[in-house]
Amino acid sequence: MKKAFLLASIISVGAVANNPLIKQATDAGLKPLPKSEAEILKLVDNTKNPITKAKVELGKKLYFDPRLSKSGLISCNTCHNLALGGVDGVEAAIGHKWTANPHHLNSPTVYNSVFNQRQFWDGRSPDLEDQAQGPIQAAPEMAAPKELIVGRINSIPQYVSEFKEAYGKDVKIDFKKIADTIATFERTLVTPSRYDAFLSGDEKSLTKEEQEGLKLFIDKGCASCHNGVALGGGMQPFDTNKKYKYKNVGDFKGDKNGMVRVPTLRNIEETAPYFHNGKIWSLKEAVQEMGTTQLSIKISEKDANKIVTFLKSLTGKKPNIQYPTLPPSTEKTAKPDIK
Amino acid sequence: MKKAFLLASIISVGAVANNPLIKQATDAGLKPLPKSEAEILKLVDNTKNPITKAKVELGKKLYFDPRLSKSGLISCNTCHNLALGGVDGVEAAIGHKWTANPHHLNSPTVYNSVFNQRQFWDGRSPDLEDQAQGPIQAAPEMAAPKELIVGRINSIPQYVSEFKEAYGKDVKIDFKKIADTIATFERTLVTPSRYDAFLSGDEKSLTKEEQEGLKLFIDKGCASCHNGVALGGGMQPFDTNKKYKYKNVGDFKGDKNGMVRVPTLRNIEETAPYFHNGKIWSLKEAVQEMGTTQLSIKISEKDANKIVTFLKSLTGKKPNIQYPTLPPSTEKTAKPDIK
Numbered sequence: 001m002k003k004a005f006l007l008a009s010i011i012s013v014g015a016v017a018n019n020p021l022i023k024q025a026t027d028a029g030l031k032p033l034p035k036s037e038a039e040i041l042k043l044v045d046n047t048k049n050p051i052t053k054a055k056v057e058l059g060k061k062l063y064f065d066p067r068l069s070k071s072g073l074i075s076c077n078t079c080h081n082l083a084l085g086g087v088d089g090v091e092a093a094i095g096h097k098w099t100a101n102p103h104h105l106n107s108p109t110v111y112n113s114v115f116n117q118r119q120f121w122d123g124r125s126p127d128l129e130d131q132a133q134g135p136i137q138a139a140p141e142m143a144a145p146k147e148l149i150v151g152r153i154n155s156i157p158q159y160v161s162e163f164k165e166a167y168g169k170d171v172k173i174d175f176k177k178i179a180d181t182i183a184t185f186e187r188t189l190v191t192p193s194r195y196d197a198f199l200s201g202d203e204k205s206l207t208k209e210e211q212e213g214l215k216l217f218i219d220k221g222c223a224s225c226h227n228g229v230a231l232g233g234g235m236q237p238f239d240t241n242k243k244y245k246y247k248n249v250g251d252f253k254g255d256k257n258g259m260v261r262v263p264t265l266r267n268i269e270e271t272a273p274y275f276h277n278g279k280i281w282s283l284k285e286a287v288q289e290m291g292t293t294q295l296s297i298k299i300s301e302k303d304a305n306k307i308v309t310f311l312k313s314l315t316g317k318k319p320n321i322q323y324p325t326l327p328p329s330t331e332k333t334a335k336p337d338i339k
Numbered sequence: 340m341k342k343a344f345l346l347a348s349i350i351s352v353g354a355v356a357n358n359p360l361i362k363q364a365t366d367a368g369l370k371p372l373p374k375s376e377a378e379i380l381k382l383v384d385n386t387k388n389p390i391t392k393a394k395v396e397l398g399k400k401l402y403f404d405p406r407l408s409k410s411g412l413i414s415c416n417t418c419h420n421l422a423l424g425g426v427d428g429v430e431a432a433i434g435h436k437w438t439a440n441p442h443h444l445n446s447p448t449v450y451n452s453v454f455n456q457r458q459f460w461d462g463r464s465p466d467l468e469d470q471a472q473g474p475i476q477a478a479p480e481m482a483a484p485k486e487l488i489v490g491r492i493n494s495i496p497q498y499v500s501e502f503k504e505a506y507g508k509d510v511k512i513d514f515k516k517i518a519d520t521i522a523t524f525e526r527t528l529v530t531p532s533r534y535d536a537f538l539s540g541d542e543k544s545l546t547k548e549e550q551e552g553l554k555l556f557i558d559k560g561c562a563s564c565h566n567g568v569a570l571g572g573g574m575q576p577f578d579t580n581k582k583y584k585y586k587n588v589g590d591f592k593g594d595k596n597g598m599v600r601v602p603t604l605r606n607i608e609e610t611a612p613y614f615h616n617g618k619i620w621s622l623k624e625a626v627q628e629m630g631t632t633q634l635s636i637k638i639s640e641k642d643a644n645k646i647v648t649f650l651k652s653l654t655g656k657k658p659n660i661q662y663p664t665l666p667p668s669t670e671k672t673a674k675p676d677i678k
Binding site: 061064065066067071072073078081082083084085088089090094097098100269270272281282315318320321322323324325326328329331335336338 | 400403404405406410411412417420421422423424427428429433436437439608609611620621654657659660661662663664665667668670674675677
């Protein structure tokens with residue numbers, strides 16, 4: 001028994017697995033997350049805005065702080081809820097004054113968003129540091145002018161002292177610094193799953209049915225866009241005008257070349273409704289719709305079900321997040337404005 | 340050094356303290372929280388809806404779950420934010436479709452709310468189990484018919500299995516059971532502070548200035564309403580018509596006898612704005628306003644500042660709350676309705 005266990009460990013650590021599906025997946029561009037937390041941290045880190053414990057802790061507070069919105073009621077976590085797969089679960093994001101996203105755009109998940117090659121549905125932002133500046137200011141989202149947020153944070157002594165701890169005593173807490181700090185936290189929101197263990201050689205970690213689904217996922221061509229660590233995250237042409245079933249909902253057309261950011265499939269079970277306009281609630285229907293719209297094939301009910309079985313194996317382990325106690329406002333802190 | 344430490348420990352554990360302020364406070368009806376977590380749990384428990392670990396964990400999930408609202412966007416935590424002293428930090432609660440509370444009522448803190456003798460500003464509810472049923476259904480709050488919520492929870496297999504774990508396999512998940520479970524979690528939201536250590540005999544745990552403030556707090560008469568474990572929580576006459584500075588904001592008049600629930604003063608530093616209609620943002624102004632309105636005395640700037648210094652010592656240690664991962668909806672789960 002002990003010997004068998006030892007052998008299994010050795011295989012899972014590094015030996016070449018016998019399962020040809022692993023090679024097929026790797027050849028198709030699918031990549032597992034590294035095995036250890038330290039390796040994952042290394043992968044998501046960046047020289048421009050290096051991850052430190054103090055920055056991540058502070059970034060978490062800012063992420064959960066609704067005072068980063070004009071009203072004082074909407075935080076990053078409102079639309080990218082870490083309890084709900086990193087999304088809000090509604091078709092189009094709802095922001096300040098209950099305004100729906102004017103393009104009927106669905107909130108993408110923040111989990112594993114560090115692996116997106118570009119941020120936002122139209123890929124207009126290169127990284128999370130840049131992305132985090134957007135929703136805070138956008139009128140239909142958090143609706144806060146930069147100066148309001150910079151003023152609020154600087155009016156709260158405990159925040160000031162935590163910025164000093166994170167960046168040194170001469171830190172200037174400007175809008176960029178606030179967004180950078182949030183991004184540092186977001187970089188850590190990575191969710192390894194059984195799928196990663198499988199791709200790393202632990203063949204037993206996906207069931208036979210899940211493996212069948214993965215094979216179909218590759219064979220049908222899904223992995224031609226949904227590849228890499230995120231199973232997505234790149235830019236691809238997406239014809240929002242012609243083939244897509246709900247083309248009449250919202251006016252989103254992608255970037256100037258009609259390219260749309262491919263959503264990650266990690267935790268996809270938790271992030272309905274699907275597509276840029278959140279019009280499809282069923283994962284099976286989403287798979288079939290992608291067959292029609294992107295691959296010009298009909299994916300049968302049976303095959304779609306198998307692919308869905310595989311997709312559910314992408315639901316990953318969420319990081320442990322201690323809900324923060326936010327530093328209290330002072331009399332100098334700009335009041336919430338719900339108007 | 341070691342001997343001195345030992346002596347201090349003995350004094351703090353049980354010996355009669357020399358400080359006459361402790362006796363004065365006790366005589367004025369002020370009561371500390373018990374010292375140990377186990378004793379606190381015993382104090383907040385009740386035979387009707389006993390606390391268990393499984394219920395508290397499940398209750399926490401429900402507390403954070405926005406799918407308990409019609410829109411799928413508002414959770415208990417939206418207005419009673421555990422990161423912000425258990426409140427939302429705005430004057431009047433904002434709910435479904437960005438509706439302000441029609442009576443311009445301010446969200447009371449959920450921390451230590453178990454010690455309120457009655458719930459809601461007009462005390463219309465006897466306990467948290469009953470209270471938790473209100474906001475979920477109220478049209479300007481979470482706006483959800485009972486049946487919608489009961490249906491949603493029952494459509495999510497992981498919730499069903501957690502209810503079974505908490506209540507046994509024959510549990511019927513009805514609206515009362517859902518509210519009871521939330522209340523169980525809320526009962527545990529107790530925040531001991533240095534003030535409790537002081538009242539329990541550890542004289543060093545409040546500074547000289549804080550003790551001066553506490554003495555003034557009692558001498559001026561504040562403790563005649565703000566007493567007991569919560570420094571508040573009972574019902575008192577409050578003349579919303581005549582003396583109160585912002586009497587013209589909102590139409591709240593208390594219960595049928597003009598009685599209003601006295602807010603707890605624990606964590607008061609974190610729960611601005613103050614009063615039933617959230618019109619006063621400065622704690623010092625709130626103290627002075629209470630002098631005028633309730634005690635018919637003028638509290639000087641200097642005395643008010645001292646009382647505020649004491650009040651800040653009531654900011655307590657928050658329970659460790661692991662932010663939950665909520666069970667995913669299924670295709671049977673009723674969709675969010677933002678209309």
